Amino acid sequence: MALMRYEPLNLLNQLQREVNHLFATNRLVDEETGHVLADWMPALDIKEEPGQFVIHADLPGVEIKDIEITLEKGTLALKGQRASETKQETEQYRRVERVRGTFLRRFSLPDVADADKVSAKCKDGDLGLSLINI
Incomplete structure (x- = not known):
């Protein structure tokens, strides 16, 4: 029989991790209305190169026709949907x-x-975007 060291805070730490996981979300919620704006957010990388910005977003299972890209007043928005099976x-x-x-x-x-x-x-x-600098 192996002896194990008793760590009284281990249970508390485990409870904290489970509560954090329960309330963790990738949903984007409008702060004013509380409406859910998105069910998930894709991971992305933004790189500045000489004369351009290069952006890569992970969008597996999303077709290009289902993606809307807008750039207004310095804000770039990627919006779309991954269809349900x-x-x-x-x-x-x-x-x-x-x-x-x-x-x-x-x-x-x-x-x-x-x-x-x-x-x-x-x-x-992989969605690749190139934005030329003025």
């Missing part, structure tokens, strides 16, 4: 972790980004 009532899932529904990411860019010179391509779930 139709599930049969006879199917019994043991675990569902892949998020479906709408997404929205907004972030500020310096005013040097030109809204008329944005190029986008999506391949294998």
